[in-house]
Amino acid sequence: MNETVAQTHDDHAGEGFRTGFVAIVGRPNVGKSTLLNRLIGQKISIVSSKAQTTRHRVTGILTNAGAQFVFVDTPGFQTHHRNALNRSMNRTVSQVLSDVDLVFFVIEAGRIGEDDRKVLEVIPAGAKVVLVINKVDQLKDKARLLPFIDQVRTLRDFVEIVPLSAEKGSNCDALIAAATPLLPEAGPMYDEDEITDRSERFLASEFLREKLFRLLGDELPYGIAVEIEKFEVEGNLRRIHAAVIVDRAGHKGIVIGKGGEKLKRISSEARVELEKLFDGKVFLEVWVKVKSGWADDERALKSLGYE
Ligand SMILES: Nc1nc2c(ncn2[C@@H]2O[C@H](COP(=O)(O)OP(=O)(O)OP(=O)(O)O)[C@@H](O)[C@H]2O)c(=O)[nH]1
Secondary structure: OOHHHHHHHHHHHOOOOEEEEEEEEOOOOOOHHHHHHHHHOOOOOOOOHHHHHOOOOEEEEEEOOOEEEEEEOOOOOOOOOOOHHHHHHHHHHHHHHHHOOEEEEEEEOOEOOHHHHHHHHHOOOOOOEEEEEEOHHHOOOHHHHHHHHHHHOOOOOOOEEEEOEOOOOEOHHHHHHHHHHHOOEOOOOOOOOOOOOOOHHHHHHHHHHHHHHHHHHHHOOOOOEEEEEEEEEEOOEEEEEEEEEEOOHHHHHHHHOHHHHHHHHHHHHHHHHHHHHHOOEEEEEEEEEEOOOHHHOHHHHHHOOOO
């Protein structure tokens, strides 16, 4: 047992403070990122890599007077391709979910489908699950909400059910209020200003990856990854060299686009957002690299940060 940790917890236990790891899961597009951003406010900033050594990758931390919610990353759910990448991801998903204190399972108001059920199946039986019904603002007929809740609550024994709108911010406080008593009594694990333990380098690769997903859309090649090859800070300037890794030579052109225009747009949009995030100048150079079969090579995965 780590004495320092036990000590920190004891300090606050008497005050009834609660701290826990929380995973937000749900099918693509239900609003998980929007919800996380809403809950932690503007604070998706930076950086201290020391906490990377703990058992989870932290994506954001919410600390209020009575509790600390430590939100952790769960990689996407993949069902179509059976190769090392997906085996590794699914393994990570169930490991993470059996190890957190609480799971927020997010669905969209009025819509529950096979893809939602698949996500629910991956959540271990013993996990405490709060059902978050997002996008209630989209429901034209509010009277449909109660019958919908009755339908969905048959799927599993949820500890709480909270309808809200992550985008409008309505009822998000109720989610935190309902979830607080479900966290274990313990002192905070992180200082209040330690918002996320993701390094600037990691954030740069995430921003770039997000742009690739958004701007390539359906054309996005399977098995694409981003590797930050160089990250240098000179005063208020950051020099970032990033490689977009594709599985096949044929995919290179998709990312680059006609006359290089796609890649130019991807990197310029990523640069603008990184400059805002870092509050400084960013020089971002991006190129595309082919690593054949990388998605099938577990060692290559490890080198890219997957476990
Ligand atoms: N109307 C409405 N739209 C929302 C709400 N929350 C999220 N959205 C929209 O839903 C879309 C998907 O939101 P994301 O937060 O990216 O969803 P996600 O679950 O993180 O998606 P993946 O990263 O693909 O797993 C975006 O266009 C959001 O603006 C909400 O409460 N109401």
